[in-house]
Amino acid sequence: MGKDNNSKIARAHATRTVFSYLRRYRKRLVIGGLCLVVTDMLLLINPWLLKLTIDALKTGITRNRLLFFALFFVVVTIVSGVFRFLMRRIMIGVSRRIEFDIRGDFFSHLETLNPYFYNRHHTGDLMALATNDLNAVRALVGPGVMYSLNTVVVGSLAIFLMLYLSVKLTIVSLLPMVLLTVAVYHSVKVIHGLFESVQKRFGELNSRAQENLSGIRVVKAYAREQSELNTFRITSLTYVQENMKLFKVQSLLHPLLATVAGLGALFILWLGGREVIDGRLTLGSFVAFNGYLAMMIWPMIALGWVMNVTQRGLASMERINAVMDEKPEIRDASPEQIKRLPPPRRGHTISFENVSFSYDHPSDRKLVLKNVSFTIGEGETVAIIGPTGSGKTTLVSLILRLIEPTEGRILVGGIPIQQVPIEDLRRIMGVVPQDIFxxxxxxxxxxxxxxxxxxxxxxxxxxxxxxxxxxxxxxxxxxxxxxxxxxxxxxxxxxxxVAIARALAKNPDILILDDALSSVDTDTEERILVSLRSLMKERTSILISHRISTVRIADRILVLDDGELVEAGTHDELVKKRGLYANIYRKQLIMSELEGG
Amino acid sequence: MRYSEADEVQGKAYDSALMRRILTYLTPYKKLVGISIALLLLVSAFQLAPPYLVKLAIDNYLDPDSPLTMGARYGGLFKIAGVFVIVLMLGFAASYAQDYLMSFVGQRVMFDLRMQIFSHLQRMELSYFDKNPVGRLMTRLTSDVEVLNETFTSGVVAIFLDVFTLLGIMAVLCYLNLRLALITFLLLPLLFASALVFRAKVRKSYRLVRKRVAAINAFLQENITGMPIVQIFNRQKRQFEKFTGLNKKLYDAHIQSIMAYAVFFPTIEILSSIAIALILWFGGSGVIEETLTFGALVAFIQYAQRFYRPISDLSEKYNILQSAMASSERIFGLLDTSPRITDPEKPAPIPAKSGEVVFENVSFSYNPGEEVLHDVSFRVAPGEKVAIVGYTGAGKTTIINLLSRFYDVGKGRILIDGEDIRNHALSDLRGHVATVLQDVFLFSGDIAYNIDLGEESISEQKVREISRHINAEKFIERLPGGYHEKVGERGKTLSVGERQLLSFARALVYEPRILVLDEATSSVDTETEHLIQDAMKKFMAGRTSIVIAHRLSTIRYVDRIIVLHHGRIVEEGTHKDLLSRGGLYSKLYELQYKDQEKGIY
Known part of the structure; x- marks a missing residue:
């Protein structure tokens, strides 16, 4: 029950959102709608003209009058063509405009969300929202709105004229038309359902092939080509069979529509024909009736289609709303708590006070950082070294406030970073992330x-x-x-x-290099470090690396192991200690020897 | 904005040679295609019938001046209505059958094509996969094949319907009244011309839309992935402006395409209204002069309204054919690349016993000019266990790649029991030499499947026996489904150590004579480590084994160690010998193995 209620609320919310976007273009939509009404009214004149012409031909007509009818026919079509053009341009144009708006709103909202959000949502899913779901909404606000209005206008006008010609015929010939709407609505629904299961099979086919191609080494190593081929054949066949289920229904749609529409024409021929023979209906009216019925076919088909488009569009709007309603977890503090950073002298101090951190995996509450405390002074260059997974990069993310500590606090320039406006905090930092993007x-x-x-x-x-x-x-x-x-x-x-240059360009007070020199050879590294040294003197710097050659230039080196701060000191002090640092140092000496040949 | 255009469907010109090759895929289904085309003839005939029936009804029975009696007129009308019903039913059946049949053929052709591509890929050598990323191959296998399918179902065959319908209408009109028909046809060139212009416009704007959609999606994807950078650099506002720029361009492209459609439909309507006006004027005069019947006039008007559909459809089909050209060219390009590592014409049989491996002056390079193995020679005696050690880039993995013929040697040769491996069938060779790779690749399927890899000749009994033998059964039986537990996406549910044990079992069920093993570097807990070490020994016992060693216990256990450096063999001997020599090996030992002694990793 509760779930049902929730989905109702979500649907209502989606409807409100769609309307709020439509409302922005109220004026244009009204004008577009008026163009639609004019177009339809003009188009309804033509069958009537045919009726007049034919009846006149029967009772006698001058050639001049005949010419007048023919010309009038063309003029009416030209004028209605102009309005039809305007209608399309305005109404479909508005839907593209709304698509533009939603896409922009979506992106600017994504810009406010934090890594927490991105950990929970795959890029692929977000892309699907910005493409497939946005398209579904667009179909609703564009063709959806236009065709439903069209159905109402053409329907009511044509039915009015048909009733005028013959009440009995109208009722009989409209029955198949209603059937048309029902048939389209249901078959589109069934087709959509079948289509989704085809898509699912397609996904299986896809991942089967993808897996084979990614694991091609194993396939070859064990000479499994033939059995892979057999499995793929089966998956492929299942996909074909699923498709044929879809086609069984889908192939029905067009013949069905043609036949139902034909039924309407048949009723007119049979019943209308009898009325003509009885003299109760003129031949012209008979022809006009056929014309009006033909005009009804497309709007009735469109109606069934629109009903589906509406459902899909609203469902998509719901999915988009779900992301739009996400609030960023990391926000600026309330205005009364906010503190400005003091003007920097030679950079800012950075302090970690008993900081612990764990990623919020329910299954794995392993601490990535354990009770880490240290202070970096103004203008100091501190290096952090440690094996992979020791928590170095987590430390950087914490300083940048991309994530929040589980325990303890971090201060920059003596102020807890939660109280510093995020924009200010990030402005003073120049970061070269490990994962160069x-x-x-x-x-x-x-x-x-x-x-x-x-x-x-x-x-x-x-x-x-x-x-x-x-x-x-x-x-x-x-x-x-x-x-x-x-x-x-x-x-x-x-x-x-390039990433280092990008960080330097901000002229930051705090410079953070997270494993930024791992891909350059030792000579280039030497060169970069020399030129960076003068730049680092004027600011607070953090150098993260697993290379001794990088960290040895620092004023102080912190050694991290498994989330704990295990050693600290200058290079010479740490080498003498014969601990983890000394071990890493020794190994790297051998490595450089081996690399040398 | 530039973006990746590698796989973009380009506007290929129509190419008849390519088209002929595409059509060969229809050959197995000749009969079905023939029936389908015959049905299309019926469909278009049934579509053309109703206006003519109405004409007959008007002229013979509805005309107030009809000389017939009331009863005869009712009867006649009833007959025509009866025919109408039959036309509707048959039309329904024919068009459903035709549509279903053609979809079936399309699906079968897709299936054939997909199997052909897939099996071709299975035969390609590894270096082909180095050059062609999985994503690209997937596109060939999926979207390119789908585009070709569209060519069959809504392209090639549907063209017949449009042509039949068009010709049918023209024939009926000529039959009804030649002069009026010719007058009506005056409009045809104009209809064609405007459909052509429209088609060109729509195609151009469609391409523009596609290009801009690709650009904005690429930007969006990149910015979602790089969102932390955007935020760290306070770039939100600027990125939003850039996004809005792209968004606006896309909007403009959409508006352009709306314009094309918004102009096209009214144009067609105006042209057909001119046709009707002509019919009214000339036909009306004909009625007055009694050279044309009422019914014919009405039929003329109805037929004229049906002219434009097949014409604008035809121009759309041309577009479909064009994109099929691009896709088929890419698919055929793939199929025409022949595999370079293949079976010899007369494969030599693999001897049942023994298992001697000899590398004879082997040199090899992945890229021309960058040799990774230089003149490497060594012999591994039957049943001998040899470890290969070396620093990164020494060429260790290449030795594995060459021995199982993932790549062919550049110079020299590799012999198994005195026979060049290139003289054996690939499947024999790979059944004889079991390769265990460092990165254990798991397929989605259950545990048993991941051990026997779908080989039906291997009994479950045997899978269990071997799993028990190499210490894998314990963890397997702990899983809720045991041997039939599904392995999740790429085996995420299993630990590194468990995956390794599984890969040992996988190699052993094939009872190979020769084992080639790239030991995993990743650390596991002590208990699992112990299990793996024990399994390794059982694994190698009695088999010729070549191991790229990362474990201290392994290098101590093997008979001989080969030290590789920069693609050359620099030292050879037992662990003790080499260590006492104080050469390269002792440095490697210090770097890679010594810590394991103390249990530090």
Whole structure:
């Protein structure tokens, strides 16, 4: 019961949303609707003209009058054509406009949501909302609205005229028309259901093939090609069979519509014909009646279709609403609690006070960080080292407030970061994330991502700072070079340096490099570190790496292991300690020896 | 905005050679296609009948000036209504049968084509898959095949209906009144011309819409994935502006296509109203002069209204055929790439026993000029256990790839029991040499399926025996469904250690003579570690084994260790020998294995 109620509320909410978008274009819709009414009224004149012509031919007519009828026929069609054009342009145009609005609202809402949300929703699902579901809503507010209005107008006008010609004939010939609507409504519904199960089978076929192709090594290693082929054959056949179930119904639709419409014509021929023979109906009226009935066919078919479009459109609107109603979990504090950061001197201090963190997996409440405390002073450069999975990147996400600590608190410039406006907090930070994400755009656009007003001179300066200037200058289009999809045209090391430049461009008070030099060779690393050093002096910096060669330049090194802070000190101090750091150091010495050949 | 256009359906010109090749897929269904076309003839005849029946009724029985008696007129009308009913029924049956039949043929052709592509892919060598990402191959197998299906069901065959209908109408009109028919046909060129113009316009705007939809979706997808970056850099406003720019462009493209449609429909209506006006004027005069009957006039008007449908449909079919060209070209491109690693013409039989492996001066490169193995020679005696160790990039995995012929050697040769492996059938070779890969790939299906991989000759009894033997049965029986427990998406439900045990079982059920194993590097808990070590020993016992070792226990257990560095063999010997030598091996030992001694990972 409760569930039923919920779905009713959701449906009502969806309906309200659809109407609120329609209301924005009230004026245009009214004009479009008027054009529709005029078009339909004009179109109804023509069968009447035919009636007049034919009846006149029977009783005697002058050639001039005949010519007048013929010309009038064309003029009426031309005028109605103009209005029909306007109707389509306005009403379908509005639906595209609404599509534009919803897509924009959807994107700007997504921009407010946090990693928590994105952990719960796959990109693919969100894309489906912005494509399939949006299309369904569009079909509702466009053709859906237009055709239902059309059905009402044509229907009532034509029925009125038909009644005038013959009450009995009207009733008899309209029966099949109602059948038409019912038939379309139900078959479209059944077809949609069957179509979904076809889609499901298609999904199976897809994943079968995908799995085979991804696991092709195993398939080949065990010479399983033949049995794979057999399995694929079965999946493929099932898909074909499901499709044939669909076609059994779908192939019925068109013949059914043609036949039902034909039934209407048959009734008119039989019953109308009798009235003509009896002299109660003129031949002209008989022809006109046929004309009006023909005009009714499409609106009645459309009506059945519109009923489905409405249901699907509302269901899609519900799904979109579900995302639009999500509130961001990480928000600015209330206005009275908000505190501004003090102006920076040489960067800001950063303090972790007993911070613990666990991702909120119900099955796995493993602590990724355990009671971590440290302070980084203004202008200090601190390196963090530790094995994979020791919690280094989580630490960065916490400072950026992408996630919130489970316990403890974090302070920047002496203020708990929850109280700092998120925009301010992120403005002072220059981050090079571990997972380099560049946008499919030019180098310039990517470098100035956080500082859009960057001048040409500044652009060159930060490139020099990131040791990528020479390489960019060597590209044919220099800073306007297209980096390809996610930076596919760049090497791993180049991508990392573009990301460093992107962080430097913000002229941040706090610079955070999360494993930012892993893809460059040791010589380049050396070069970058030298040029970064002068930049790091003026601000607070955090260097995260698993390479000793990177972290040794820091003022202080923190060693993380399994979420715990296990060692801290300068490089020399830590080497003497013979702990985890010393072990990593020793191994890396061997590695570089092995790499050397 | 630039975006990936690699798989975009391009406006290929019509290519008759390609079309002929597409049509060969219909050959097995010649009869059905023939019946379908015959049915189409009936369908169009039944569609054309009603206006003519109305004409007959008007002229013979409805005309107030009819000389017949009332009874005869009723009777005549009744007969015509009867014929009408029959026409409707037959029309319904014929058109349903035709539609269903053609859908069936389309589905069968798709099935054939899909099987052909899939089985072709099974024969391709691994390097083909290195070059062609799974996504691209999937597109061939799914959307490209669907596009071709559309060509059959709503393209090729449906063209007949349009042509029949068009010709039928023209014939009937000529029969009714030649002069009036010719006058009506005056409008035909105009109808054709406007349909052509419209088609070109719609195609252009449709492409534009597609392109812009792709651009905005690419942007959206990228920004959803990169949302943390957008937020960290406070870029929300700017990204929204960019999005709005793309959104606006898409909107404009839509409006363009609305314009095309909004102009087209009224144009067609105006043209057909001119045709009707001509009929009214000339036909009306004919009625006055008594050269044309009333019924014929009415029939003329009704037929004229049916002219434009087949004409505008025909132009749409042309579009479908064009996109079929692009898809079929891609599919045939795939089918025409022949596999490079194939069975020899006369495969040599694999000897039943023994299991000696010899690498003789083997060199190999994945990309020309970048050799990863240089002149590697070694021999593994039957039943001997050899470990291969080396630093990253030494070429260890390549040895596995070559031995099971995932790739063919560049120079030199590989011999099993004295026979070059290229002289054996691939399936024999791979049945003889069991390869266990580091990344255990699990198929969706149950546990038993993942062990026997669907080989029916392997009994469940045997699957159980072997699982027990290598310590896998315990965890399998703990699963709710036991051996018939479904393995979730890529085996997420199983732990790393469990997956490894499963992969041992998988290799063992085939009773191979030679084992090639890439040991997993990932750490597991001590208990599982113990189980794996024990299983490894049982696994290798009595078989020629080549292991890329990552475990201390393995390198201690094997008979001999081969140390590979930068694609060359640099040291060889037992663990103790090599360690005492103090060469490269001792460094590797320090780096990769020593910590395991203390239990630190």
């Amino acid at each position: 560049l946008f499919s755009d030019t180098i310039r656009e990517n470098m100035s991502f956080g500082a859009p007003e960057l001048s040409e001179k500044e652009l060159r300066e930060i490139s020099r700072g990131a040791s990528i200037e020479d390489e960019v200058e060597a590209f044919p289009e220099k800073y306007d070079s297209w980096i390809g999809e996610r930076g596919i045209n760049l090497s791993g090391g180049q991508k990392q340096r």
